[in-house]
Every structure is written in structure tokens, then in C-alpha cells.
Amino acid sequence: MPTLIMSPRTRRRLLFARTALCGALVGVHALTPTTSFALPVGGIPQVNSGGGDPTLTTGADRLDVKLNASRTVLSWTTFNVSPQETVSFQFDDRSWIVLNKVTGLTPAKIEGVVEGKVGSAYGGNIWFSSQNSI
Numbered sequence: 392m393p394t395l396i397m398s399p400r401t402r403r404r405l406l407f408a409r410t411a412l413c414g415a416l417v418g419v420h421a422l423t424p425t426t427s428f429a430l431p432v433g434g435i436p437q438v439n440s441g442g443g444d445p446t447l448t449t450g451a452d453r454l455d456v457k458l459n460a461s462r463t464v465l466s467w468t469t470f471n472v473s474p475q476e477t478v479s480f481q482f483d484d485r486s487w488i489v490l491n492k493v494t495g496l497t498p499a500k501i502e503g504v505v506e507g508k509v510g511s512a513y514g515g516n517i518w519f520s521s522q523n524s525i
Contacts, residue, residue, distance in 0.1 A: 430454045430476055433468035433494070445489075456489070457481045458515075464490045470525070472503035480507045482515030493521035501525060 431454060436444045442460020449455075452475050456465070461484065470493045472478055480489055489507075493499045499521055507515035519525050
């Protein structure tokens with residue numbers, strides 16, 4: 392196999408070029424936004440007879456779901472909650488149930504707060520169903 396002989400000047404230019412390329416790639420990576428979570432997406436309701444659709448209110452890092460039926464099923468495309476996010480379900484009674492069906496193919500990742508409240512106290516039943524894990 393032939394040996395490639397480079398002058399010191401050529402080697403130095405090659406080294407500088409490689410260093411510049413690595414620096415550019417690191418800079419592009421630093422500017423690329425990191426994967427962040429998003430509050431649950433979808434929220435198509437199904438309620439029992441005699442109940443009303445839930446009210447969904449979204450803030451910057453919060454989703455409030457006011458349930459208006461004792462049995463509610465919500466179909467979500469995704470259900471991801473990052474560490475700084477909160478999903479709060481408001482129930483009228485401790486015996487009420489909400490089933491969150493995650494229909495997307497990506498596993499749900501819940502690292503933030505999912506809470507159920509009856510008035511100002513914690514309560515209610517929050518259930519999850521997913522094809523790909525939570």
C-alpha cells in the first residue's frame with residue numbers, strides 16, 4: 392500500500408480543517424433545540440350519558456381538565472409531561488373516573504405532575520391506557 396507523505400504545512404492545514412469542522416458541528420448541535428416534552432395533545436372526549444364534555448385549559452406549562460361527567464374517556468395522541476409541567480384533573484366527586492387513552496405510537500413519558508383534585512383536596516381516579524407503555 393502506498394504511503395502518503397505530507398509536508399508539515401499540509402498536515403497543519405488538515406488538522407486546522409478538522410478542528411474547524413468539529414467546532415462547527417458542536418456549534419450546530421448546541422443551537423439545535425433539545426427534545427422537549429409537550430403537554431398532552433388530542434384530548435377527544437367520550438362521556439357517559441347525562442354528562443358533559445370536559446373543559447381543557449392550556450397554559451405555558453400547565454393543562455387543566457375540568458371533568459363534567461362521572462365517567463370520562465379522553466383519547467390523546469400523545470401524553471407527555473416534562474418535569475416542569477402539570478396536568479390537573481378537576482373532579483366533582485372522589486368516585487369519578489377519567490380514562491386517558493394514549494393512541495399514538497410513541498411511548499408516553501410522564502416526568503412532571505399529574506394530579507386529581509376534588510375542590511381543593513386531592514381525589515378522583517386517573518387511569519391510563521396505552522399501546523406502547525407509559
